[in-house]
Amino acid sequence: MGRKAHDSTAAVVLTVLAGSLIFPLVLVGVVFLLIGLNAGSGPGPYTVVFARAGEECGPTGQYLDASTGEPLRCMGPGLLRTSAVEFPGFSAEQNDEVRRWLTTLAEDGDLSVFDHRSVQAKIDGIAAGLPPGTRVERESRSTEVWIGAALAGAGLLLGSGFAWRWHQNRRAGF
Numbered sequence: 170m171g172r173k174a175h176d177s178t179a180a181v182v183l184t185v186l187a188g189s190l191i192f193p194l195v196l197v198g199v200v201f202l203l204i205g206l207n208a209g210s211g212p213g214p215y216t217v218v219f220a221r222a223g224e225e226c227g228p229t230g231q232y233l234d235a236s237t238g239e240p241l242r243c244m245g246p247g248l249l250r251t252s253a254v255e256f257p258g259f260s261a262e263q264n265d266e267v268r269r270w271l272t273t274l275a276e277d278g279d280l281s282v283f284d285h286r287s288v289q290a291k292i293d294g295i296a297a298g299l300p301p302g303t304r305v306e307r308e309s310r311s312t313e314v315w316i317g318a319a320l321a322g323a324g325l326l327l328g329s330g331f332a333w334r335w336h337q338n339r340r341a342g343f
């Protein structure tokens with residue numbers, strides 16, 4: 170018995186329908202995965218970024234002039250921000266300690282890469298000693314990773330099931 174025209178039409182409609190459901194499912198899953206996995210790439214709340222005037226800045230981290238240690242006014246994606254040497258959870262004395270350290274290091278006229286590392290080490294040391302309720306942790310994106318993995322996995326599972334069924338039907342002459 171030969172194939173009928175409506176069998177081929179049904180196969181095409183099912184293929185288009187499956188593709189229109191599976192492709193967006195996998196695509197959205199991959200987007201969620203990329204967002205979740207990319208979360209740790211930016212500076213955290215206790216990170217100092219030494220930059221030059223006019224460079225771009227992000228929404229987190231403290232941006233300081235690489236030569237003087239002074240807070241920078243910089244442009245980021247859709248924002249203009251002025252940094253300050255103030256860190257979340259630090260007391261006024263702890264922020265003053267960081268400012269004094271920056272001033273001491275900048276007395277010789279220019280901050281070196283070693284000075285930059287020294288300032289970051291000082292901030293990391295103070296942040297490590299903060300009580301658990303006071304310290305601000307980097308935002309976790311594990312929920313986005315799990316959602317992305319589930320959506321992409323479901324899309325790939327559905328796609329492979331559809332492909333297997335399509336292959337079986339082709340072998341059977343449909």
